[in-house]
Amino acid sequence: MQRVVITGMGAVTPLGHTAAATWSAMREGRVAIGPITSMSRDGLRFGIAAEVQGFDPLAHFDEKKLILFDRVSQFALVAAREAIAQSGIDFSADDLGENTAVVIGTGIGGEQTHDEASRRLYGENNPRTHPLTIVRLMANAPACQISIEHKLTGPAFATSSACASANHALAQAFHMVRSGVADAAVAGGTEACITLGVIKAWEAMRVMADDTCRPFSKQRHGMVLGEGAGVFVLETLERARQRGATILAEFIGAGMSADAGDIVLPSEAGMAKAIQRALADGALGTAEVDYINAHGTGTPGNDPTESKAIRRVFGAHADRLAVSSTKSMHAHALGAAGAIELVATIGALREGVAPPTMNFLDPDPECDLDYVPNAARELPVRAALSNSFAFGGLNAVLALRRAP
Amino acid sequence: MSSVQDTVFDIIAKESGIDRSRITPNATLKDLEIQSLDAVQIIFEIEDHFKVTMPDRDPQFDTESVGGLIATVEKLLAEQTTQPIAP
Numbered sequence: 019m020q021r022v023v024i025t026g027m028g029a030v031t032p033l034g035h036t037a038a039a040t041w042s043a044m045r046e047g048r049v050a051i052g053p054i055t056s057m058s059r060d061g062l063r064f065g066i067a068a069e070v071q072g073f074d075p076l077a078h079f080d081e082k083k084l085i086l087f088d089r090v091s092q093f094a095l096v097a098a099r100e101a102i103a104q105s106g107i108d109f110s111a112d113d114l115g116e117n118t119a120v121v122i123g124t125g126i127g128g129e130q131t132h133d134e135a136s137r138r139l140y141g142e143n144n145p146r147t148h149p150l151t152i153v154r155l156m157a158n159a160p161a162c163q164i165s166i167e168h169k170l171t172g173p174a175f176a177t178s179s180a181c182a183s184a185n186h187a188l189a190q191a192f193h194m195v196r197s198g199v200a201d202a203a204v205a206g207g208t209e210a211c212i213t214l215g216v217i218k219a220w221e222a223m224r225v226m227a228d229d230t231c232r233p234f235s236k237q238r239h240g241m242v243l244g245e246g247a248g249v250f251v252l253e254t255l256e257r258a259r260q261r262g263a264t265i266l267a268e269f270i271g272a273g274m275s276a277d278a279g280d281i282v283l284p285s286e287a288g289m290a291k292a293i294q295r296a297l298a299d300g301a302l303g304t305a306e307v308d309y310i311n312a313h314g315t316g317t318p319g320n321d322p323t324e325s326k327a328i329r330r331v332f333g334a335h336a337d338r339l340a341v342s343s344t345k346s347m348h349a350h351a352l353g354a355a356g357a358i359e360l361v362a363t364i365g366a367l368r369e370g371v372a373p374p375t376m377n378f379l380d381p382d383p384e385c386d387l388d389y390v391p392n393a394a395r396e397l398p399v400r401a402a403l404s405n406s407f408a409f410g411g412l413n414a415v416l417a418l419r420r421a422p
Numbered sequence: 423m424s425s426v427q428d429t430v431f432d433i434i435a436k437e438s439g440i441d442r443s444r445i446t447p448n449a450t451l452k453d454l455e456i457q458s459l460d461a462v463q464i465i466f467e468i469e470d471h472f473k474v475t476m477p478d479r480d481p482q483f484d485t486e487s488v489g490g491l492i493a494t495v496e497k498l499l500a501e502q503t504t505q506p507i508a509p
Contacts, residue, residue, distance in 0.1 A: 063478055221478070224462050228479050239479065282459055319458075 022195045022270075023421065025107065025263045026251035028100025028206075029361050030093045032068035032244055032348050036100055040348070040358070041365040044373040045394050049347050051230050051242050057214060063221045064228045067212050068244040068349035086153060087163060088128030089210035093247035093354070094160035095167060098204055102168060105251035106263055107202065109168055119200035120165045120174040121191045122249070123183030123207035125353030125408075126216065127176075128155030133213040160208045164249070172200045181313070183207050183353035184248065185406035185414035188360065189272035192416075195252050202257070207357035208247035217243065223282075225317050231350070233314035233343035233375050234321045234389045236382040241315045244349030248357025255422065265421035267364045270401075271300020277411025284320055284407055289327035292413035293403065297331070300417035302401055304332050307339060309366045309402040311359045312389075314343020314375065315350055322384035324405065329387070340372035340397060342390040347376050356406040360416065363404045367420045370398050426472075426499070427492050433467045434488065447489030454488075465491075474498040 029036065032050035033043035043050070050068040059065035070093070075084055078096050087095065102109075109115030131154040138144040153159060158176040165174040173194065177186040184207025191205030220226055220243060227239035258265055273295025277288030297304065313324055329336045344362045351358055362373045371394050378391035404416045427447070435442040438456045445454065451461045465476050465485065472495050477483045483497075484490025 222462065222466060224465070224478050226478075280457075280459075283457075 020196050020198060021255035021268065022192055022252055023255050023258050023265045024250050024267050024269055024364065025253055025258050025265055026101035026103070026105025027248070027266060027361060027364060028097035028104065029246065029248045029358060030070055030073065030096050031246035031351070031358050032070055035073065035096070037248070037361050040361050044344055044347060044362050044365065045371055047347065047374045047376050047393060049230065049376050051349050054212065056212060062217060064226060066230070066242055067217070068242060069212055070246050085150060088131045088154040088159065090124060090128050090208050091154070091160045091163045093210060093245070094122055094206070094208035094249060095163055097206065097208070097247040097249035098164045098168070101249045101251050102204065107251055107253065109170060114201055115168065115170045117172045117201045118170040119172040119191055119194050119203040119205070120161045120170050121177060121187040121203060121205040122161040122164065123177040123179070123187035123353045123357070124157050124160060124209055125178060125180045125183050126209060126211050127157035128159060129211055129213050129216055131155040133215050136215070164204055168204065170204060178353065179412040179414070180408035180410060181350065181352050181355055182406040182408035182412050182414040184356035185404065185416055186274065188250065188356065188416055189274060189414055191252050192269050192272050195254060202251065202253040204249060204251055206247060206249035207354040209352045209354040210245050211352055212243060212245050227316060230377050231316040231346050232377040232379060233312065233316040233346050234325070234382060234385040235378045236380040238316045238318070238321065240317050242349040244345070244351040246348065246351050246354050246358055248354060248361055250357070250360065267367045267421055268419040269416070270302060270419050271296045271298070271417035273297070273299055273415045275413045277413070279411050282409055284323045285411060286323050286327045286330065288411055288413055289324060289405070289407055290330045292415045293327060293331045293405065296403060296415035296417040302417050304335050306401045307332070307403060308397060308399045309363070309372050310339055310341045311363045311402065311404040312341050312343045313405045313407045314345055316343070316345065320407065322382070324407065325385045325387050336387060339387065340390050340395065341387045342373055342375045344373050346378070356404060356414065356416070359404050363402045363418060366399045367402055367418060371396055372399070424492070424496070426495050429471060430468060430488065430492050430495065433471065434464055437464045437467055445488055447492060448487065450487045452486070468495060472499060474502070
């Protein structure tokens, strides 16, 4: 068994176009939720989201290549470049790329391409569909495009588990590197889900907030959609030390579970099982955990259930944990959520700062933990967890320690 | 029984699978033990049938009780018929 470390991170989020900018916005408590600008708000019930604004694809890709990429792949490619550059890893040396894995989660895939193709076909009765529709919209496109751009020929695939897709991707990559199945991995999640069709579908479920995202707060009204990507370089501690790389954090465990219950209502037992498995997988004691990046969607169902699950696992230590939901700032990027939240978790471990739960008003008696309301807090973070709990009852939790 | 009430009762019975005789205007969907996913389907079927958009989180409307749903539909339908026809 190898020890696994993270040596590079990249992100494109509503809070910034790099991981560094995203983290500094989280520390400051900047909220990127606002009126939707990328489409007309006519016919939308509430018309708010956290969008990646000012992203110019032509600043990153030449026109000939760009035609191959849905926005979901663009985000992933830009985040991967940042992560790989930061890690300083050279995949061409010692045939490393030969056995480097690429695992990228997405809940929906190339939705803008799908939306556009449907609009032409059904809306305009235009029988001609763009020949690159499939290669742009397939859910594995982001993973493929990263493997092609960086010549990574190890195991490569997408994971799809709605809001837990990124954490499932990171868990797979972690387990492959730890066991030696892969020598290194590029992993994370990406989503570009702010389309008319997706917003209408979420609105129809009546789980969307009309004002903003207020996780764990009594006045929470539901979730807000976000978008973006987070991508990380995972390698063995041994290799990172040999090449003198800066280690951002040690990746020590991943726990997964399925509720096997309701398709939408979360289960405290299922969540607790994933948290316990992450702790066990990382041989991490509950008393060593100082920070949890919560799933914290701001829906009536998730927040009390997640709070109870944390209490069930941590017992009295639950009162000493800092637990925050950064979705209050970048909103819910579905299949990218866990990856964007790993930027927050790594930031907390590196700088000893718990990012806040913004937009917090009054506490809900059903949610009785310390949610770091409205301002970041300095505290030593030895180890941290990052929770993702998806529709369908699919749970994935990551466990990390400060860099050794 | 108004035709709106009749149709709303039919939709609730069909979508939730509960016995139609249990449904009364005073009952809330919660009283009838209707799960949240069934509740949103009921609202969708009502919207689709009457071609209206039911309010979400609007404190002026009661969409929790059966009677509230019926009153909301009747109000929305009345608004449609009194609206001037666009030139």
